Amino acid sequence: MHELSSSTHTRTNSRFIHIEGSPRTYDRNKILVVLLVSLMMSLLQVSSVNTALAAMQESLHATDSQLQWVLSGYTLGIGITLVPAGRLGDIFGRSFVFAFGLAIFTVSSLALGFADSPLTLNLLRFVQGVSSGIFSPQITGLIVQYFNGRSRAKAFAYFGLVVSMSVAAGPVLSGLFIAFFGADLGWRISFAFNAPLGVVGVILALTWLPFGTELRRLRKMWRFSKRKNTSDTQNEKKAEQVCNKGEVPSDSSALAREPQNDRKGIDLDPIGMTVLGISVLAIMLPFIIHASWWKWLVILAGVALLAGWVWWEHRYKTRGKLPMVDLDLFRIRSFSYSTAISALQFLGAPAMFVVLAIFLQDGLGVSALASGLVTLPNALISAYAAMWAGKRSYDHGRGIQAFALALILFGVLGMVIVVWSVHLGASFWWFALPLLFTGFGGGAIGSANQTQAMIDVPANHGGTAGGVIQTAQRMATAIGTALVTAVFFATRGTPTTASWYFGIATAYVVIAMILIAALILAFVFWRDGYHDRHGTKSKIATARKPRSRSKVLRRKASSSRKKTTAK
Template sequence: MTAQHPAPRPARPPGGNKILVVLLVPLFMSLMSVSVVNVALPAIEGGLNASSADLQWVLAGYALSFGVVLVAAGRAGDLWGRKPIFIAGILLFTVGSLASGLSVDPLMLNLSRVVTGLGSGLLNPQIIGIIQNVFHGRARGRAYGLFGTVVGLGVAIGPTLGGVILGALGPEWGWRTTFLINVPFGVLSAVLAAAWLRPPARVRSEEARRSLGALDPIGAVLLAAAVVCLMVPFILPGTWLLLAAAAVLLAAWWLWEQRMKSRFPATGRAPMVDPALFRIPSFSYSTVATAFLLGAMPGLWAVQAIVTQQGLGYSALAAGMTSLPTALAVMALSPWIGSHVHRRGPLFVVAGAVLALGAVALGMVAFHQIALGAWPFWTLALCLFPFGPAQALLMTSSQVLTMHEVPPHAAGAAGGVSQTAQRVLTATGLAAVTGAFYASLAASGTGAAPGGADVTAADAAAVAVAYGEAADTALLVVMGLLAVTLVAGVLDYIRRYRGGTLVLED
């Protein structure tokens, strides 16, 4: 690799701040659409007379439709331009949010959530592709730093905002407003995207020109079916045989993509995902690192919320305040990390993984000591706080490293693959962590939360200890997932150290 560039180009494009606003507001909306709804589920249950299965599909329908279209949407952006796909995704997301807020029964709500997830799946890969194509050098790192900030903000403020809305408007209009609040922002985002996003240059690579009519529908269907079969068993119990079907479908998809690649010179029809993408070490290592981080995070915070409220008897507000400092650290540090990632990115990943493991270990100690009554409750927030800087280091750096060596014409498909891996690991990781938690709790014979007139202080203490021990078991699974992130980061660091590429070149 030489230090010469084919042509000078500004690191930060004209109107860069406007572009970031257009990209990051819909990203925030798509994250909020998950975190806000978690708080609104009890109100939805009462307002629509929804069953537990209905409520499960409020979350699952969004997650499945989101994950299914990511790769195909990314490839469509590569071929047909990211701006129109991005705007279409915003509009679909907005329509789904409007229909969700106006739902008259659980079926309408769940179908609307599927539409919302499809819109989110269309727009998310375009965000990464546009950042990758428009920003360069330190400006790209800054953009991904702000990307991480928005992720942290969406995760942190969602439950709090949902609680405020429900408290101010009451259960009926409260849960509806958690969906309807997306509508004005969605309309505004679509208008600004149409005005501020420039269409891509008309000059495309030979592969892209010859592939404009070839989205690889067979590959798209095979991968979508595989993703569904991978995710459903972790959403609906008793469907584990679908994992075998997922393995078969993934193998069939891989063979099909290889066939499409080999026949490309004769047919001009490119595969949806070029198999060569997985031979880019930075892409593979960083995709694994990010996916397993996102496999660990939801389980960590789910256990924290369950133990805080059901095991220790604190309020939902207390549970939210415990995680808030961690999220604020993500928001504060991500921009700085983004501006330095090109010099220290590989080291940031390793440091972030080590720090995350340390934070979870401290969390295990805190849960145990608080359950025994030896430590005050606020020490939990203190012990988990290092997870915030760790998340900022990992998310921002891994995002830059994932896309660093990906050709511009494949950025959308690469972003779709990376985000699909994240969605699958999020579902499987959450199921594994919470499964370990409830298995430990069941083994202890504890099922009741402390509180109520019939519960003695001794009973409450026993429940707290059982929940604390279950949390320790679950967090061992979290640490196992984070260990994979650490291994991927270390392997990439060693590779770069040997190759003299620790400092990234744009």
């Protein structure tokens, strides 16, 4: 059975890097700028839409169900493409797939500004979600590929900073567009303003990313797929020489070192991609559209398909082929633990803001602007926490995850206290205080979790790993939001003042229980690495470091002395 290989090269933390097969010198700071700008564009399209929903409904005369698909279409589009796109990036080259996805995202954003019907709007939102799902996993994959050690932790710190700032800026930005340009033109600009940013992003991607090496790699792969019996021994030796020189290998050398790819050329695993996409769709859809009794049948079918997909991927690999997701990824303890912790966090934490907005606006009659300002300090301190944790995640990432979850849990319990304080006459602005704790915890765990999840992942599987993590987060968010809001509305009962307080308090208790489970898992992860920070080496982990020559000589000398004594 083939094992997942990893890069054995040594990468320095210098700003400029050299890549095999390219005469150019690449600037890692510029690479990071391209990636983070695209990340910002994607997240702004998520956070800004909520503020513009009412304007869209008025402009297009959309029904509530049609309006719901503005959110659901994007979520489903990105959810079903993350993992397949991550693997495509690992195979064809992440820079190539990144630029392709960003180009589609740019065109769809511009087209959304000219949507003339709810159907057109929803179809374009789905396309926008698919395109975001294409380039999003390449961001984490490229960070893993071109950054290592503390520089990777720092890159993920900036990643967390952009996430926090985009979440905070999105609603404000769309609100300003609507205020200055009117309801009809304002929501259209909130989509179309991504077009010039996207054009610049694609140009910079073609200029600053190692794009030429991947084009050459594609040509080699097509030729290689026609010569299945050609040996790649020379390529492996060349890759080893490059690694010993401390250079960053191109994806082609990583491909040459991967056992599954020898003599196989391009292997896309179309059945695996299809089954996983359908299973993710079946699991997420019932929670998004709030279907009736039949949703449980769809969910069960989705879970069954997911189990079948796991079986297929295992069987596909045992046949000597390259699966879409090598299941040996989950043998990396840092990846498995961090993915599970992140999924549990996303199962509970995002729903906290959903029920708070409903409670403030519908229950207390607070304006949308005031409701957004209550959560603004949360987003701002989250940005600071992302940088704070990023500086410490490489050495103390496991402990930071547990600490951050404890802060989020403390903040959620504080929200319950504020709920009943407001019921007794306190101002709703007091919600900003416990949200400071949840904000710091959320920003800190974002950087620490990303760093720890990818710290031991082989560079040639970074895109796939990033897609798996983001898919788990998307599915958890959809399920958790549906669960918590259902509890909120069920316990709220009739729309009386007292029942609103009881409903949101109960919802926060459910969130707290989910966070306790995440905290326990984070504590186990921290204890697991107490004596060995990076965990034991597994089949997927990097190759064992060679012993130094001095140690080898000392061992030989000791062995010789023992033989002499015995004689």
